[in-house]
Amino acid sequence: MNTQLKHDDKTYWNSLYSSDHNLLPWNSHKVSPIIKKILKIVNISKFKVLDIGCGFGRHIDFFKNFNCEITCIDISDEVIKLLKNKNVRLICDDFLTHKFEEKYDIILDINTSFLFTNNEKDKIISKIYNLLNFEKFYINESGYKQQSYDHIVPPKINIQMIKKMMKNFDIISIEKNIITENKNFNPYYVIDTIAKKK
Numbered sequence: 269m270n271t272q273l274k275h276d277d278k279t280y281w282n283s284l285y286s287s288d289h290n291l292l293p294w295n296s297h298k299v300s301p302i303i304k305k306i307l308k309i310v311n312i313s314k315f316k317v318l319d320i321g322c323g324f325g326r327h328i329d330f331f332k333n334f335n336c337e338i339t340c341i342d343i344s345d346e347v348i349k350l351l352k353n354k355n356v357r358l359i360c361d362d363f364l365t366h367k368f369e370e371k372y373d374i375i376l377d378i379n380t381s382f383l384f385t386n387n388e389k390d391k392i393i394s395k396i397y398n399l400l401n402f403e404k405f406y407i408n409e410s411g412y413k414q415q416s417y418d419h420i421v422p423p424k425i426n427i428q429m430i431k432k433m434m435k436n437f438d439i440i441s442i443e444k445n446i447i448t449e450n451k452n453f454n455p456y457y458v459i460d461t462i463a464k465k466k
């Protein structure tokens with residue numbers, strides 16, 4: 269039966285990370301193409317970066333190369349424990365309910381919030397807005413073909429809907445991309461967005 273994910277479904281994520289990691293399409297060492305694009309927009313040296321739903325932490329090394337201070341949050345302790353030698357700040361909690369004590373220059377939401385209902389997505393985007401420093405950046409990658417994984421089918425999304433959800437931001441870049449790096453899985457169709465807090 270197809271179903272939609274709730275933001276606090278820790279049991280689901282822990283069960284995935286307790287199984288074979290090769291079955292998880294995002295288990296890649298490749299950096300998402302939208303992340304590299306930020307370099308054409310701003311000098312990210314020493315930026316404070318928050319990675320929401322960091323998974324295997326595939327974006328950590330990229331930002332470390334620019335001396336960024338990185339905080340990774342994921343709801344699954346099964347995946348957070350894999351990152352303990354990475355020398356970054358790790359938070360195992362639900363992004364939506366976690367109380368943050370600082371603000372960030374870049375917030376990554378790479379294939380995370382798009383999984384949730386539109387109502388929850390609105391709450392996540394509003395929280396991201398409040399956690400960003402003025403004129404700093406939100407990077408979002410969202411699968412748009414409602415490709416199911418396991419029995420989960422993400423809600424329908426398109427460029428118009430993303431623009432509406434990010435109405436409080438300046439959208440710097442929004443484009444469709446096809447992720448083909450992970451040869452064990454079908455190509456993955458995404459909308460990549462870089463938005464700036466106004």
Ligand SMILES: C[S@@+](CC[C@H](N)C(=O)[O-])C[C@H]1O[C@@H](n2cnc3c(N)ncnc32)[C@H](O)[C@@H]1O
Binds near residue numbers: 321343380
């Ligand atoms: C599809 S994976 C993407 C992982 C990573 N962003 C990447 O692109 O490689 C989604 C991740 O979000 C995490 N997650 C799900 N709900 C969350 C929540 N409410 N708060 C924080 N992390 C969450 C999951 O445990 C999982 O690691």
